[in-house]
Amino acid sequence: MTTGSALTPPSGTDRIVILDFGSQTTHLIGRRIREQGIFAQIVAGTAPVEEWLDEGVRGIILSGSPSSIHDDDPPLPDRRIYSQGLPLLGICYGLHVTAHLQGGEISRAETREYGPAPVEVVTNHEITSGVSRRFTSWMSHGDAIRRLPPGAREIATTSHGVTAIVTIPECSFVGLQFHPEVTHSEQGIQILDNFAAGVCQARRQWSVENYLGQLQEELRGQAGDKPILLLISGGVDSSVVAALLLQTFPPEQVHLMYIDTGLMRKDESVEIGAALRKLGARNLYLIDAEERFLSALAGVTDPEKKRHIIGDLFISVQEEEIASRLSGDYLLAQGTLYTDLIESGHGSGGKAKSIKSHHNVASPLVKKKREAGLILEPLAALYKDEVRDLGRLLGLPEEIVGRHPFPGPGLGVRVLGEVTRERCDILREADAIFIRELRTAGLYDAIWQAFAVLLPIQSVGVAGDSRAYGNVVALRAVTSTDGMTADVYGFEPAFLRTVSAAITNGIPQVGRVVYDCSGKPPATIEWE
Template sequence: MEKILVLDFGGQTCQLIARRIRDIGVYSEILPGDTKITDKIMEDVKGIILSGSPYSVYDKDSPHVDNRVFDIGVPVLGICYGAQQITHLNGGKVMPLDHREYGRARLHFDNSFDLFQNVPQEFISWMSHGDTIVELPELYKVCARSENNIIAAFKHKNLPIYGIQFHPEVTHCEYGTRILENFAINICGCRKEWTMQNYLDDVSQDIKKQVGDEDVLLLISGGVDSTVVAGILLKALPPAQVHLMYVDTGLMRKNETIEVEENLKRLGAKNLYIVNAEEKFLSALKGKEDPEEKRRIIGDLFIKIQQEEIEKRNVNASFLAQGTLYTDMIESGKGVGSKAKVIKSHHNVRSPLVEQKRRENKIIEPLSMLYKDEVRRLGRFIGISESVLERHPFPGPGLAVRILGEVTKEKCEILREADYIYINELKNRGLYNDIWQAFAVLLPVKSVGVTGDDRHYGYVLALRAVVSSDGMTADAYPFPMKDLLEISAMITNRVKSIGRVVYDVSSKPPATIEWE
């Protein structure tokens, strides 16, 4: 199948580039940025994209592309760091900016630029760079500049080699998908052959080949990701080979366990184990305040309890399946390349025992190349109900990373009830489906208030609601003030331990969606 090769230099949106290409209908594949380009690797490759990176091209340990990329004749598109590499490796000059160019920036370009075909001559791009291209190599020409008069796009005069300083893959960039489509379809000549059916077929075949007649255990949370994995496994394998284990950590949302059990039975699960482990998790978390330590404790305890329950129930499962998304992988520094930076650990990525399963090739992660909205599309394709697919994301460590500071049973109960009121009200008011993710966060501070004629000293609760398509970038949801005020009043009236409610208006970046 024809494909676009994306070379990963550690940028946080590398997989998003590949995903946007797939959305266009063209298969894309990611390899480490410094991969040696061979004839075998180039089979069926119609074009190459060089991703962004947290590095500078002149750093001692910065990753660089194989120079053969520029000689093999297929079109090349450098994005941000990728564009700077093209410049640096071909004799141009890249230097640090006095003021970093970040976020929305207006561009103006020459209307003859084929990469920007059917794009207005002025549009809003999305920048994220501290270095800039100050001098292009010989035989290259400037095709677009930013409002700050900085080179924003260029092209080789004779060869199909392009560079852009902005990120067309993020949703905030106007006409970004059209620019990538111009590259993949018009410049590279790819046909639109990639579908979700192809992806499901490939994943199912991989699972059958990897597993054979052995059993698979899936630690399931009941959220979108793990439920879709359960659906994939139950379609790819005989149900008797699939073991689903749900561990109630005591860090779940209200009524979570009941809903999970009902949903999994509807999918046709035959081997379903419900484990109540609240006391073990709360005991292990006692006195722990550091978010990374909390994540590590929860992840390791998940695996430990899993092993104990396997032995207790005589489950002979050689393979471990997980609902790991690519956002989990890259935020944990587990991207395709070796240059990704760690933002936060995920219990299903960095646990030592999970790493061991991965080294043994005994781990199955059929969603690890997908983003959240792609997972929902795949779930619809295999017949999972909308009530499950439209649930907002919920972190693996549960309420433990939404309770800042030490986690206690009392705090879990307070947050569980407040979050339940919040989410139910969003649904009642018709707002839930307009929001990509909403949740409440219990802060480790108390604030003075008044209840009746008495002075009250209660917890501060933060409400979070964001709009996004993939989780890599997000904006705060623009709440109608009436709804926000009424929901706040309902929470403080019904949850006596909460004395004050605030609303988080931070975007991602620079903030993450979750607080910990």
Template sequence: MDTILILDFGGQTAQLIARRIRELGVYSEIIPGDTGYDRIPDVIHMDDVKGFIFSGSPESVYDHNAPALDPRFLEDGRPILGICYGLQRFTHDLGGRVEQKHTREFGRNRIKFRHQSPLFKDIPEGFISWMSHGDSIDTPAPGFRIIAESEHHHPAAVSHEELPVYGLQFHPEVSHCEYGSEILSNFACEICGAGKEWNMHMYMEEAAEDIRKQAGSKPVLLLISGGVDSTVVGGMLLKSLPHDQVHLMYIDTGLMRKNESVKVEKTLKALGATHLHIIHAEKDFLDPLEGVSDPEKKREIIGDAFIRVQEREIARLGVENSILAQGTLYTDMIESGKGVGNKAKVIKSHHNVRSPLVERKREQGLIIEPLSKLYKDEVRALGIELGIDPDVVNRHPFPGPGLAVRIIGEITREKLQILREADHIFISELKARGLYHNIWQAFVVLLPVRSVGVTGDAREYGYVCSLRAIISRDGMTADVYPFEMNDLLEISSRITNQVRHIGRVAYDISSKPPATIEWE
């Protein structure tokens, strides 16, 4: 199958490049950027590779430990597209000059063409790109010319005068870049000539085969939350393996939303699982969390508690030598510094990625993560392909650590109850107003401060909560949902009237970046 091979130098959007290529119907594969050229046949048949993309990186080409590129990739003859660091990498290696400019470029930036190029076929001049770089091209490598520049007159794109080698200083893969998909299509389909042979059904079949190979005849245990990710993994396991081999275990951590356990049990029974285990383990989670405020420590405690409870219940149920399945997404992996290569930075730890016990199981090859190459909207598409109820598939994301990362500071049972009620009101109002499916993710955060208020004739100090509602395509970037003011006023009024201990409501208007979607 025709393939675009992506070299990941540690950038946060390497998998997003692959996803954009797959959206075109072209198969893509990612390898670490420092992979030796002669190791490609270990990953994919060389005859299938139609072109290479070099990804971005948080490093500078002048850093001591900057990821290097095997020069044989540049001698291969197949088309190459370097993005951000990828452009700087081959420019530096081929004799050009990269330097740090006085004016760095981040965010939106209009592009002006200098020369015609097949890379910009049918793309209008002046389109808005998305920049994220400190270093810039000062002098292109010999044989290259600048074909586009930014509004600050920095080189924005280069191409070789004879060879099919191109470089972009901006990121066409992010959703904020206008015509980004068209630029990638021009490269993959027009310049590389790759055929559109890939789709979600094919991914499902390949993932099922991988599950069967990894599981063998061992029992597989899925710690299922009832959210989109773990439910889709449950569907994948039941499609791939004999039902008697699959154990679905729902652990009520005491950190769940209102009535969540009842809804989850109903959903899991609808999947037709033979083994369904509902575990009530509130004490196992809340007791170790007592007095803990640090968000990373909370995530570690929760991750370890998940594994401890799981191991205890496996012993109780007699399911020995089981393999752990998880609904880990690629966004979880890269934010935790677990991208394809070894250069990714840690943004925040996910309880199902960096927990010591989870990492030990991963090193032992005892974890199945069939969604770890997918983004959230791809997971939803996979769920539909599996025949899962659309109402379940289209639920807003809910974090594995639950309400623990939506209570800033110390977690108490009282705060959990307050947050459950406020969150229930918010989500109910969104559904009643027909707004729920316009929003990618919405929730309430309880802040560790109290604010003075007046209830009747009494002076009272109540908690402050913040509403969070964002629109996004993949969770890598996010904008604030633009509520009508009347909606916010009425939702806020209902929360403060019905949740006694909340006296003030705020609305979070931070985008991602610079903020993350969750507060912790």
């Protein structure tokens, strides 16, 4: 399973095909549908129908896009989708492009509409079955319908009179001006399920359990008897890949390498070594490369450059270390998730905008490996919560499966500014204190991701009776289901005061602690 490969269902599985025009939330549409037990497959928005259409397709969704129908070369679907007799659902750009192609008129809005908007259902339709007559939607668009296509009917409008839901019966189309896939849209999951299970009558056949057997079969077919090397980061994703590989292939075929970059969390290297041995690893290589990474990062402050340096050095160290252990071709396995691909601009449609690069997606050396067909990415079609479910299915302990996400570049993207051993040590201690206090308060499992960030500034404070300048640590804690949208966790003020005191009292170099209150969007979860 390589990057960009479409997740294909077992034979006989009903599915909804999502045409991806580059929206950063396209994958969320598929995720929401799969949450309902219905298989969703994402393909390029401009792909011809013969590439994906077969008897298993029960409906088609046209995603949003950063593009506009008024662009010089907007992405267009294969027009044959409108004559297949299949139900169609258009979301934002998917609505605009369909309305345009069916004879309607789309105009640029005077102001971009972004955020919550009240919607009122004015006409009964199957798409709004069980939905409140009034609900709050989430808008993100610069275009709007000025004139409906012939035969079209409004199903719902916003409080500003903007068409929110429209149907074009002639081509079995329903269009939404808002984004039902994001958690900010009330009734969004109900609307998507109404389409997939109601309008399309797709059967609920999807589960991680059903997918595991297919995944293992695909991995065996792709790898054959070639040696497989997995770089272990210490996070959930690479741990699940390790368990998957060890249960799919003979243990002698699987080589696990943990590179201690000096950018890991406190005591992580010791814990990871013990966990990998429990998984049954026979070829386990624990590499101390702290000095190499810190030297390569000396003086570097740009976050993208740091990611590329870390990603390239990962591969370089791996190649040097493995040369004495493996000969001939070997496959490199990674814990890449679909969200990593989306944020790096590698969505199925090829039109996604890059939010940030991921070291296991954008690194030039990783690209070279991928182009040579020497990369296994068995999680590239899954979302984080599905990966956790897969880990449990494989028998991983909850302390590994339930662990908060940790970025591949490690503390390199949580130490803002220059990365040094001293600054990493400060952040390691602050992060450990934060996590300790979360566990003590029984809050760790209620949070999707929590961590500390060391800011590249100092703040005046008082140490004893003296004026002093100390480092500033930012705390981040969010709730989420898949990592692509997130809300800030609402701590009680007393808890934040406790954590702040523990950090400033326990780490002399830190003089101030702040809490990050930004959600995603507009921010990302990580700071860099």
